[in-house]
Amino acid sequence: MLVGISGNKYCVIFPYRIVNDKVVLIPKDQMENDYPRAWKYLNENRRRLLARDRGKLRVEWYAFGRTQNIDQFHVRKVMTQVLANRASFTPDMRGLYYFVGGGNAGGYGIKLRSDCGLI
Numbered sequence: 001m002l003v004g005i006s007g008n009k010y011c012v013i014f015p016y017r018i019v020n021d022k023v024v025l026i027p028k029d030q031m032e033n034d035y036p037r038a039w040k041y042l043n044e045n046r047r048r049l050l051a052r053d054r055g056k057l058r059v060e061w062y063a064f065g066r067t068q069n070i071d072q073f074h075v076r077k078v079m080t081q082v083l084a085n086r087a088s089f090t091p092d093m094r095g096l097y098y099f100v101g102g103g104n105a106g107g108y109g110i111k112l113r114s115d116c117g118l119i
Contacts, residue, residue: 012098013038015062016070023070025063073098077109091118 015031015038016023032039042049042062050057052065064070074095081088082105090097092109100106112118 013042014098015042018071018074021071023067023074025060028060028062031062072109072111076112078112079107079109081107 015026015035017026018024026034031042046061050061057065059065076095077092079090079092079097079099099109
């Protein structure tokens, strides 16, 4: 699924499906058939993807190299930047947006409890 926030020039290719709240890698043949442009892009960058972790990748070449908290992105959340010169928040009430996280760049998601009064 490819989704971008209006006005952004980048998007994330998320080659996974959510099945019973589990994140499952989409098989190669299904990626090629259902998402031909994303699959073409991934194949154009296959060598770079295979070179991750010094060529010792332990997952399918088009999968994310690290999947910490990957099962938390599809939930309702408030997203915020790591580095910003003022408060900057974006609600994601449908769980559609994924982002680079943590450290000194990217963003964080604030998971909303069902009893918070905002949902």
